[in-house]
Amino acid sequence: MAKQPITLIGGGLVGALLAQQLAQRGFAVEVFEKFPDPRFIGFSGGRSINLALAERGLQALRTAGLADDVLRHAVMMRGRMVHGRENSTSLQRYGVDDSEVIWSVSRSTLNTLLLDAAEAAGAQIHFGQSPHNIDFDSQRMDVTDAAGATRSVPFGMLIGADGAGSGVRAAMNAYAPLGERIESLGHGYKELEIPPTDELPTSLVRGNGAYGPFAIEPHALHIWPRGGYMCIALPNTEGSFTVTLFLPNDGSAPSFASLQDSNAAAAFFREDFPGLLPLIPKFAEDYDGHPVGTLSTLYLDRWHLDGRALLIGDAAHAIVPFHGQGMNCGFEDTVVLTDLLAEAPCDSADVFAEFQRIRRPDANAIATMALENYIEMRDSVADPHYLAKRELGVLLAERAPEHYMARYRMVTFTHLPYAYALERGRAQDALLDELLHNSNDIASVNLDAAVTLLKNRLPPLPPLRHD
């Protein structure tokens, strides 16, 4: 039987990569994107400027044949650089060598590259075309172009890759409830910029240009943890950094409600981020000009309407950004879905059900871990019990690598299912708590006995794929 044509809504990161992969596998793919072509008019929308690409996302890009191309436009991040209050810094490497690193990529560069690749593979992309009045009975939708002209478009298989605010999801939910639950974090974010050093007064540049155009170490993800809130910074290829302030929306100060303008915010930065403030010369412009972003987790009971429609990426499972896995998870989605569709191109109802069965537990797991990582990041310097546990974890991983792997590594550097990483992490964590029994003293732990207990308690980790 001939393959059904596929109608994809959304030409963002996940939509463009999915379109490329489906077209590569011989599907007829049409994409409708409400924004104009970003390759001609520049990027709109207030989404974050750079993103952390890790092994799962990279693996999807390898499958699509795009990994090398993307990495040429990325900055390697070897570890997290933690900035204390008194300008102290410490680099905690992610892995023992450069095989375990993550990459900072610009959203616009990546999207451009993916759109080019999707079109080259044969996908047809319509920009500036907003779908609405999606009718699942007649399987038709209206599409309005930038000039305001509307036409009716038929669809067989409709896939919503239209992000956290998905219009496809809203239409599906109105037709038959999806069991939607949106949990707001209660914290928001704001983006600020550290420009390249040639745009900064020389007197402020640390190490006198030791990092080239970068004002601080380029090959790291910078974190300024401060308890209830934090700043992070990711490097850009041009020598700048995008800083993100994460802060409660309201409640006891400081919050976005209590820091109404850049004057109040600058006073707060002078107090809590004194080393960072001088590196942001346009602080007032950035703070007053950029919106406060919202942070929520989206849970759905159902991701599909029989064989007629499916949600993927953030449209199905938007998460908070604190594990840097939203894009990586969405990219992993595209590989799973493409493989299932290629195997059974005419059974979309079975494929969509199977996709949900496989991916929903993993999406729920990374949602949980991303929320937990906010607490861990904010407080990571402060909590001695957490530090003792992490230290003991390092020792166990050294002595019994086939039985212990830090959860962060499982999530960031392997393809083990997220649900497995969550469950295994819990079991390992319980064991660390038991070994330390409320003490924070590693020296009190008999390591030989600990390794024996670990091996008796937990099965070996699954073999890791190296493909």
Ligand code: E1W
């Ligand atoms: C990553 C926005 C964002 C993106 C990230 C990460 C973090 C903290 C944040 C998690 C991490 C890459 N993380 N945990 N320890 N170091 N980094 O790995 O993407 Cl806030």
